Amino acid sequence: MARFIIIRLLQAFVSLIGISILIFVLVRVSGDPTDLFRTASSTEEDIVRIRANLGLDKSVPEQYWIFVKGLAQGDLGESLVKRRPVTDMIAERLPNTISLAFFSFFISMTLAFFLGVLGATKRDTFLDNGVKFIAILGQALPGFWVAIMAILVFSVYWQLLPSYGHGTPAHYVLPVATMAFFLMPGMMRLVRSGMLDVLDSEYVKLARIKGLPERVVIWKHALRNALIAPLTAAGMIFAMLITGAVVTEQVFAWPGIGRLLIESLVSRDFPIVQGITLLVAVVVLLVNLLVDILYAYVDPQIRYQHM
Amino acid sequence: MTGAVKITNGGDIRGGARRTSIFLQWTFFIPAVVLLLLVIMAIFAPVLAPYPYDQIAMSDRLMPPFFAEGGSTDHVLGTDLIGRDVLSRVIYGARISLSVALLVILITASIGTVLGIIAGYLGGRTDAFLMRFTDISLAFPAILIALLFAASIGPGYWTVVIAISLLGWAPFARLIRGEALKLREADFVAQARIIGTSPLRIMVRHIFPNIINPLIIMVTLSVGMIILTEAILSFLGAGIPPPAASWGNMVNDGRSLIDVAWWISTFPGLAIGLVVLAGNFLGDWLRDKMDPRLRQI
Numbered sequence A: 001m002a003r004f005i006i007i008r009l010l011q012a013f014v015s016l017i018g019i020s021i022l023i024f025v026l027v028r029v030s031g032d033p034t035d036l037f038r039t040a041s042s043t044e045e046d047i048v049r050i051r052a053n054l055g056l057d058k059s060v061p062e063q064y065w066i067f068v069k070g071l072a073q074g075d076l077g078e079s080l081v082k083r084r085p086v087t088d089m090i091a092e093r094l095p096n097t098i099s100l101a102f103f104s105f106f107i108s109m110t111l112a113f114f115l116g117v118l119g120a121t122k123r124d125t126f127l128d129n130g131v132k133f134i135a136i137l138g139q140a141l142p143g144f145w146v147a148i149m150a151i152l153v154f155s156v157y158w159q160l161l162p163s164y165g166h167g168t169p170a171h172y173v174l175p176v177a178t179m180a181f182f183l184m185p186g187m188m189r190l191v192r193s194g195m196l197d198v199l200d201s202e203y204v205k206l207a208r209i210k211g212l213p214e215r216v217v218i219w220k221h222a223l224r225n226a227l228i229a230p231l232t233a234a235g236m237i238f239a240m241l242i243t244g245a246v247v248t249e250q251v252f253a254w255p256g257i258g259r260l261l262i263e264s265l266v267s268r269d270f271p272i273v274q275g276i277t278l279l280v281a282v283v284v285l286l287v288n289l290l291v292d293i294l295y296a297y298v299d300p301q302i303r304y305q306h307m
Numbered sequence B: 001m002t003g004a005v006k007i008t009n010g011g012d013i014r015g016g017a018r019r020t021s022i023f024l025q026w027t028f029f030i031p032a033v034v035l036l037l038l039v040i041m042a043i044f045a046p047v048l049a050p051y052p053y054d055q056i057a058m059s060d061r062l063m064p065p066f067f068a069e070g071g072s073t074d075h076v077l078g079t080d081l082i083g084r085d086v087l088s089r090v091i092y093g094a095r096i097s098l099s100v101a102l103l104v105i106l107i108t109a110s111i112g113t114v115l116g117i118i119a120g121y122l123g124g125r126t127d128a129f130l131m132r133f134t135d136i137s138l139a140f141p142a143i144l145i146a147l148l149f150a151a152s153i154g155p156g157y158w159t160v161v162i163a164i165s166l167l168g169w170a171p172f173a174r175l176i177r178g179e180a181l182k183l184r185e186a187d188f189v190a191q192a193r194i195i196g197t198s199p200l201r202i203m204v205r206h207i208f209p210n211i212i213n214p215l216i217i218m219v220t221l222s223v224g225m226i227i228l229t230e231a232i233l234s235f236l237g238a239g240i241p242p243p244a245a246s247w248g249n250m251v252n253d254g255r256s257l258i259d260v261a262w263w264i265s266t267f268p269g270l271a272i273g274l275v276v277l278a279g280n281f282l283g284d285w286l287r288d289k290m291d292p293r294l295r296q297i
Helices: A002-029 A033-037 A044-054 A060-072 A086-121 A126-140 A143-157 A170-199 A202-209 A214-226 A228-232 A234-251 A257-266 A270-298 A300-305 B017-043 B086-122 B124-139 B142-153 B157-184 B187-194 B199-235 B247-255 B263-290
Strands: none
Touching: A002 A060, A002 A270, A002 B124, A002 B142, A086 A126, A086 A170, A086 A214, A086 A234, A086 A257, A086 A270, A126 A170, A126 B263, A143 A170, A143 A234, A143 B199, A143 B247, A143 B263, A170 A214, A170 A228, A170 A234, A202 A214, A214 A228, A228 A234, A228 A270, A234 A257, A234 A270, A234 B142, A234 B199, A257 A270, A257 B142, A270 B124, A270 B142, B017 B086, B017 B263, B086 B124, B086 B157, B086 B199, B086 B247, B086 B263, B124 B157, B142 B157, B142 B199, B157 B199, B187 B199, B199 B247, B199 B263, B247 B263
């Protein structure tokens, strides 16, 4: 097990270097950021000075090295537009994204498990079909459009809820609901099909023959094993959470890092874009590392398979 | 939506044989017709659309659809802020969605199939290296890399195609590798090896023809995902730039006008939903018909 974890950690580290190079290169393919500072009166010397200030006069490998050195010290550089440390700007916005993500994650997962189990146990009933229908819609309708339609109905038409901004609990309702609607279907279908497989197994039949109440059979015996497959999808759910946050924050003008990302893309503020993408990359790698280890712990075969 | 492996529920084919078969027929027929209509719409857009997609008519701006108060049949689905016909733009939008999907599938399916067959058949270090690479690409939120790329090259048609393809090959590689791994142990492959067939020839002539079924299923299932990703990118302003009519940027155009002109965002969004729905249904149907054991994809 220790060997497995060490190998996985090394692999994650190599992946991180790969991703940091990819991000670094992609961001620099973009236009010259000094264009942002160019005014009608700026001379060639001004531009040269700006480039030197930003470290753009050095060669690309040198720039990467400076970037990595800073990274090791927790320094993501400075925003080109706001002239403030990127870490500060991200730290300011991060709590808003986390609270949004936390509530939508919690609500969607609770619903997914409950409805998934219900769908599997009451198969082909009206209830099951209804749940399936919602899941199919949730996977097909674009999240940003659902969010706009929610604004149309609840803010414009009925004027019940605020359509943008944040601060009061009411501001959470629409963003959290639309994000949960987008997150729930995938997980629900996984739980449902996992549950269907398990319900067919011998040990569930045995539990029933023993005369255990159906409630215990399903929620205690069956569900525990049905959860293994959805667990491995944690990485996927996390990726969806990021996508959901970027889109939702954009629609509802939610001051989180997703919106910061889009704002920075528009103003070509590459240190911020780089910092946020890198932050997400690190968390993605950590989540997958954790899932791998957890999975290897549950199922010893995997430890040897992937050596 | 994106960055996620498509999940579909299996187990539904365990019901009575007759009932399932009728159900399967309808889930084939309706989505197939919807997609066919869409293709026709895309090809004949200049003939079908009542107006050019970029024709501005300031006198007709913000007209509601014909069934709403103040609407007229001149502009069946209304007009936007600068008087462009929403119906015409939705029809032209099919061109962008469909052609982007087609190109991305061509690129990602080819790369994914080649890498998948190589990894699965050769095995060993090649396999380990390629699959690590694939796993990272699978785990990373595709939309983020696409955004980064689109923002650095500048928005545009080809940017979108390449941006979505950048990580889009990974699910194909994963699936095909698994299939190739199984086929490698098959008797006919072993026999080919014994008579001295070169690895390249085995991969092209013996493995590839046997992975076409899962490939077709995967292709169909990814149509919806690609169209959604294109729409998200265009919505966020990193996709197809105006004045081109992309469903994603049309929804975005209507976003700030939602309290005065609901129709600008509503109709293109419905179009996206309908196409993705049709693609997903068709993919599910094909999978249940051709290869039920693939229900994980």
